[in-house]
Amino acid sequence: MLEMAGVRHGYDDRVVVAGVDLSVGAGECVVLLGENGSGKSTLLRLAAGRERPEEGTVTFLGRTVSEDDVTLRAEVAVVLDGGVGYPDLSVREHLMLVALAHGLGQAAGETVDDILREHRLDGHADALPHQLSSGQTQLMALAQAFVRPCSMLILDEPEQRIDTDGRGRLAERLLAAKADGTAVLLATHDRTLAAAVADAAFTVSGEGRLVEERTPRADGE
């Protein structure tokens, strides 16, 4: 589904991604691990088309990825750092907007209510973004990704600021997405989450290369 080939990228003459090949298939979850500043978010921004690689190719279903590509935006749900939404729209209004924009139509209201409950935001449905805790803000960002259909999820440290039970529900949600055929590319510092959901895991080395880890399956396979 997603293919990165020979991808090289950097900032100010500093190489951050040095010739990376990576593919994520339907129903597969690929996890990126690695220390702060190793290049995980850069790889995810390249995968989401937010940045163009200096060298190499990034394609989704054979199309070069670009954030400006409407088809790509319809297929790929992205949660990267930053962006808490519109200051004057409530949590529920944000989710309704996303659900309706992605064609849920009559089903939008019920789907939004389910997603609000799943993310423990049903008691904050009418809150504005500035009235949320930092963890609730992160849950709203995730809820916006999960309220809409997609064939790929790109998530940067989705576990950040989320409590233990919430991380468990996140793992379940990702397993369900995989079972539905959704491809998942996930950067995380949470090895428990990685073990629960990964089909393949790579550590991004300080040199901007991927080092494959022994597949960290929670079930010991």
Ligand SMILES: Nc1ncnc2c1ncn2[C@@H]1O[C@H](COP(=O)(O)OP(=O)(O)OP(=O)(O)O)[C@@H](O)[C@H]1O
């Ligand atoms: N826009 C930018 N301009 C200049 N340097 C950048 C930019 N974005 C990232 N970097 C640098 O690229 C390197 C990789 O950053 P990146 O955010 O990809 O790391 P990361 O693995 O996601 O880190 P973390 O785990 O802390 O989120 C870092 O050294 C960072 O300082």
